[in-house]
Amino acid sequence: MSPKDKVMHTKNVKTLHAIQSEVENTNRIALSVDCVIFGFDENKLKVLLIRSDLKKYSGKWSLLGDLVFPKEDLDAAAYRILKQRTGLSDVYLEQVHTFGSVNRHPAGRVVTVTYCSLINVQHHKINILDNELHWHDIKTVNDLAFDHQQIFDNCLKQLQKRVQEHPLGFNLLPKKFSLRDLQNLYEAILDIKMDRRNFRKKFFTMDLLIDLNEIEQDASHRPGKLYAFNYEKYEKKQKKWVGIDF
């Protein structure tokens, strides 16, 4: 992703009117995507939200979404939203769940496919001048518009589960990070405290971190060593996944 990528905040995004014309007076089902975009900043897990453009939900925040174009792949629609709102391409994006209750959307029958995305806020920060967009600490997210609270809760739970099974977290960190950064990330996502020494041991025995032989700059005390995630090595590994446990 390059900093030259322009951010298109509200351009090309269908509004309430578009949605209504899509479903109004028809017996059709409209299809949308909604993206739950996570970031990690100041040791807090954050989510990118936009002010709702519906009167009924004025003052409320909502997820970033749009209708799917008729000749657009579903995943492509999600990538489009992401690019529009963050200027970023080549980011982690995964489908989570589809919400399709008849009355979930006030403008009519809109079924929405939700996606979870993890981005590095440092790459995005420079672009967030639009005050319609805001990074919210996930701990303060409540009362979103529509059924977006439910969607968000579902997505967060999925993230908490997936981050323990796959190396997704690194998408939220800079390429170079300290063990403390990594632990702070996991503690923020899982909302728990972990033992520093066992956490370290865990990741070292996985043997998927590249020691960069560099140390943190600007640390107020003893600086930690910097690491990068070894994606190549991870790809070669095949997880032994059998273990009944419920």
Next chain:
Amino acid sequence: MSPKDKVMHTKNVKTLHAIQSEVENTNRIALSVDCVIFGFDENKLKVLLIRSDLKKYSGKWSLLGDLVFPKEDLDAAAYRILKQRTGLSDVYLEQVHTFGSVNRHPAGRVVTVTYCSLINVQHHKINILDNELHWHDIKTVNDLAFDHQQIFDNCLKQLQKRVQEHPLGFNLLPKKFSLRDLQNLYEAILDIKMDRRNFRKKFFTMDLLIDLNEIEQDASHRPGKLYAFNYEKYEKKQKKWVGIDF
């Protein structure tokens, strides 16, 4: 579920023509659900398939699906398919993934939400007179119509994962089962062999099986004891789910 439930095989199910009229000459997206219905019989994991009604795919098998009605909840549509095809209600049903490539369906733009269902084939067997429907051994499933092979593969993988984390498997067994039945089930789903003694220990230490103080009938050798799954006790448990491992 009662045996009085009638099975409606092809009635009320939209055909190719209906799909085409839904999407033809419009710039709209049609929405369907597809159900991957698993059963367990003769110690093999099976999936319920139907002969494709499209010429292009004649001779091929496909999943059970239908368009979603405009005023029908998404989950309700999936339940409707299940009821139509198996006569069963109150069965395990969970959404898995939504497939939305532009060209995935030959009749036009149809986005499909896939569901995974687990049923007891003993409850269904009596109704399967329609030779359009057939239980296929999952090991022989290949070359399904449309993108249904991809959908099936995805669903099976999800099942393999979920069955290790949640007590889903019991939906495929009779209420009373032996430890050997249970192990056969897991071996069929996961496609692995497991140590009989460790498997037994695993489930006994979980302490979620009710000893019915009954033994198998008609066993050709020493009969095993029968058990039932303790759903009540399971509901009360809360899994300790923290453990980074990838």
Next chain:
DNA sequence: TCAATAATGTGTGTATTTTACACATTAAAT
């Protein structure tokens, strides 16, 4: 300059879980 401070980095012992494997018991079949 140098001790106090607050981090990082390393190690150790215990408990728990997983894994591999041996032997006794039971009911059916011959």
Next chain:
DNA sequence: ATTTAATGTGTAAAATACACACATTATTGA
């Protein structure tokens, strides 16, 4: 009654998870 092929039970080693102690390093500030 003996053989057979299951079920039911136990035991020890290996691997993993967990709790916690101590040394090291860079910064801070008196």
